[in-house]
Amino acid sequence: MHPAVSIILFTVLSGAGFGLLALLGTGAAGRPAGWAAFVPFALGLGLAGAGLVASAFHLGRPERALRAFTQWRTSWLSREAVLAAATFAVVVPNAAASVLLARPLPGLGWAGAVLAVATVGSTAMIYAQMRTVPRWRHWTTLAVFLAAAAAGGTLLAGLRWPALAALGLLGIALAAHWRAGDRPLGRAGQDAGTATGLGALGRVRPLSPAHTGGSYVLKEMVHVVGRRHARRLRLLAFLLAVVLPAALVAPGWGGWLAFAIAAPLHLGGMLAARWLFFAEAEHVVGLYYGRG
Amino acid sequence: MTALPGRTEKSLGLVIDLDTCVGCQACAVSCKEWNSASGSHAPLADLDAYGAAPAGTFLNRVHSFEVTPPEGPAVVVHFPRSCLHCADAPCVTVCPTGASYKRAEDGIVLVDEAACIGCGLCAWACPYGARELDGAERVMKKCTLCVDRIYNDALPEADRVPACVKACPTGARHFGDLADPGSAVSRLVAARGGFDLMPEQGTRPVNKYLPPRPRGPSGQAPLEPLAAAAPGGFLGWLDRALDRL
Numbered sequence: 001m002h003p004a005v006s007i008i009l010f011t012v013l014s015g016a017g018f019g020l021l022a023l024l025g026t027g028a029a030g031r032p033a034g035w036a037a038f039v040p041f042a043l044g045l046g047l048a049g050a051g052l053v054a055s056a057f058h059l060g061r062p063e064r065a066l067r068a069f070t071q072w073r074t075s076w077l078s079r080e081a082v083l084a085a086a087t088f089a090v091v092v093p094n095a096a097a098s099v100l101l102a103r104p105l106p107g108l109g110w111a112g113a114v115l116a117v118a119t120v121g122s123t124a125m126i127y128a129q130m131r132t133v134p135r136w137r138h139w140t141t142l143a144v145f146l147a148a149a150a151a152g153g154t155l156l157a158g159l160r161w162p163a164l165a166a167l168g169l170l171g172i173a174l175a176a177h178w179r180a181g182d183r184p185l186g187r188a189g190q191d192a193g194t195a196t197g198l199g200a201l202g203r204v205r206p207l208s209p210a211h212t213g214g215s216y217v218l219k220e221m222v223h224v225v226g227r228r229h230a231r232r233l234r235l236l237a238f239l240l241a242v243v244l245p246a247a248l249v250a251p252g253w254g255g256w257l258a259f260a261i262a263a264p265l266h267l268g269g270m271l272a273a274r275w276l277f278f279a280e281a282e283h284v285v286g287l288y289y290g291r292g
Numbered sequence: 293m294t295a296l297p298g299r300t301e302k303s304l305g306l307v308i309d310l311d312t313c314v315g316c317q318a319c320a321v322s323c324k325e326w327n328s329a330s331g332s333h334a335p336l337a338d339l340d341a342y343g344a345a346p347a348g349t350f351l352n353r354v355h356s357f358e359v360t361p362p363e364g365p366a367v368v369v370h371f372p373r374s375c376l377h378c379a380d381a382p383c384v385t386v387c388p389t390g391a392s393y394k395r396a397e398d399g400i401v402l403v404d405e406a407a408c409i410g411c412g413l414c415a416w417a418c419p420y421g422a423r424e425l426d427g428a429e430r431v432m433k434k435c436t437l438c439v440d441r442i443y444n445d446a447l448p449e450a451d452r453v454p455a456c457v458k459a460c461p462t463g464a465r466h467f468g469d470l471a472d473p474g475s476a477v478s479r480l481v482a483a484r485g486g487f488d489l490m491p492e493q494g495t496r497p498v499n500k501y502l503p504p505r506p507r508g509p510s511g512q513a514p515l516e517p518l519a520a521a522a523p524g525g526f527l528g529w530l531d532r533a534l535d536r537l
Contacts, residue, residue, distance in 0.1 A: 001416070060410015060430030067389035067407055071294045077413055078388035131382065131493055132419045190492075192357065196371055197487045197501055198310070202361035207368060210320075210353035213346040217421040220412060284490065285421035288355055288373060 001133065002223045003278035006057040011123060012152075012270045014051025014084075015145060018116040019153025020044035021091050025113030029157040033102040041095035043156055045088070048116075052084060076129055080122040087115040120149045127277075135281045140177035144277075147173045148241075148270055155245055155263040158256060163249050167266075171242040174273060178234060181280065195287035206290035221283035222291055230280055233272055241269025294387045296380065300399035303471035304437055305377050305498035306457070307480055311505045313464040315356050315370030322459035323352045323374075323435070332440040333405055337428035349424045351375070351435045352456055359504075369504055372465070374456075375422040375435035376489060376497030377401050383414035383423060383434075391432070399471070399498055400439055405431045419493045442467075470498050 021044040023029050032040060056062045069085065071078040094108040124145035127136040147170040154163035192206060193199020245262035282291075328335035338348040352374040360366040377394075381401050384392045391407035392414050394400070403414075403423075408431040415423040415432065423434045438454035441447060451458060457465045468477035477500075480486070486500035523531055 058411065060412075060425055060432075061408065064389070064407070064409045067391075067409060068411070069388075071388050071390050074294045074385040075388045075413075077386065077411065081388065126386075126413070129386070130416055132417060194492070195490060196357055196369070197489055198357060198359050198369055198371075198503070201504065202359045202366075205358045205360070207356040207358040210355045210373065211350070213348065215347060215353075216349070216424040216427070217415070220415060220425070221421065283416070284419045284493070288371075288421065 001278045001281040001283060002220045003275045004058055006054050008271060008274045008278065010051040010055035010058070011145070012051070012148075012267060012274050013047045013054065014123070015120055015149040015270075016152025016156060016267060017044050017047030017049070017051060018084075018087065018120050019149035019151070020156045021048060021087065021153075022113040022116040022149070023153045023157045023159070023162075025091070025094070025109035025111070025116065027104075027106060027109060028162065029159060031098070031104040031106065031109070033098055033104055035099065037095070037098035037104070040157065041091075041099065044153075045091065045095065047156075048084070048087070076122050076125040080119060080126065083115055083119040083122055087112055087119050090115055117146070117149075120145055132284050133281045134183075134284075135181035136277075138177070138180050140173055140180050143173035144170070144177050144273075148273075151241075151245075151266060152263070152270070155249070155259060155266050158259045160249055160251065163259075163262075164246055167242050167246045171238070174238060174242065177277075190284060190287060192287055192290065195284065206288070209289060217285060218289065222286045222289055223279060224291065230276060233276055237269050237272035237276060239269065240265050241273055242266075244269075294384050294390050294392060296384055296394050297396035300379075300395070300471065301397050302469045303377075303379070303399040303498045304442070304468070305399070305470050305477075305500075306374075306437075306454070307466040307468070307470075307477045307486060307500050307502060308372055309464040309466070309484075309502040310369050310371060311464075311484075311502060312462045313354075313370040313372060313460075314462055315354055315368075316461060317354050318459045318461055319372055319456035319465060320350055320352045320354055322455040324348075324350055326438060326441070326455035327351060327433075327436070330440050332436075334426070334429045334431070336433060337426045339427045347427065349426045349433050351422075351424070351433060353421075364507070367504065367507060372456075373420060373422070374499075375401060375418075375437075376420060376495070376499040377435075377437060379496035379498060380494060382417040382419075382493075382495060386413045386417045388413070398469075400437045401434070402436055402439065403432050403434055405429070408432050419490050419495065437467075470500065 024040055056065055068078055068081045072082045090108050091112040094105045098104040124142040128141040130136050150166035151170045154166045193204040198204050245266040248258045248262040324336055336349040340346050355371045357369050357371055358366050359369050381394055384394050389407050389409055391404045410430045412425055423432050426433045442452050453467045457467045466477050468475045470477055481500045484502040486502050488497050
């Protein structure tokens, strides 16, 4: 799948932002009041909001984006839009009350936490529902998205032990996702023979492509560039997203400075991991083009 | 609404005969022509048409495959690929705006271009690569089963079929109601063993493909008997005379 910068930024930044907002809502990071509450709420809302703005750049017709709020009964993308908006509608009053009136509203906080987690979950389900992309249609997709939000949120909130636990879960989820996804389409029993239905007659091989020029389907669904460096990039992503942040915030080190370094490192690692999430994903339509 | 209709009154669709398709691309060209010039919707884009990297929107693409049986010579099978108007169309349910829908009356899957935000999720959900985001309009394009031809009273009755069916010079494309077991297309599917593409995807496609018919006795190259026959008469004399030189 084509690794679009807009979607990579959106999923990574919004994931961490909603993770932080969820923690603030539960009171896991205390219930800061007055100006002490400004930085965490601004960071959470800013990251989540920046991600949502980035996602609009992926649309062909962003001016019609409001229509995406209508089909929540069937569409995970629509559910994500509704839940993200609902999270903002609940978190913003709580943030305003915490900062301006120095009176946090735990009820709204908890509601915001549930909505923020549900938003991240629905983002993951957009990918996990895709039967056409075997690498995504797996429980590890949901696990990676939720663990990344927890890790990003706890690092941004400066919570040592929760951050270490979340980073551990993220490490397991990432490794499991890569391991499960490395079963290529061929070994899942799919090839040009099953895609064309001609496999019963003999060995099927693409002879000439349907077109010599480019096409949307090839560009979007049959992305091949960069898979060569996947192994090295996986190592880099794992070091940046999981290992280094965990080492930095482990006991015995400095306080807020360690988190101030660990959080951006983690987000950088997640950007690399999310790039791989798209670039390594094979769509079954590639079978018609001799790729899988 | 992007919920699928429980059942459709008709299931209009295509039956594509892989035995008779010659891969001439007439269906792809006539599809592009009708869907660019009919005026029912925005034309299908061509980008950089005369430049180094031309690309464009097509609703029908014709691949060619080589099939090598365990015994006997390989055969070439031309393979048109377009929207299959699935009963359980995954492209419809993922649409966040309601732009994608399946009609309850005839089962045709359509896109309301005025409501499409161009997110591309429906194209991801389609296993057949049948949807293409138009490079100029920035909305999703797909086969409409020529809904602006098949019900068009302004056209002579013989022309009220999809443009690809009308254009096919070998009669490899058939149009009809696949929900009616007595229809010509349903009888054709039953007689020739028509099959679904990628049944494991659970899409329940309406369109069916007819497999290539078995070719000749296996293990014998078709030109061998001709090559073995010794020519007689003048050609035989010439053949022997040249051999002696």
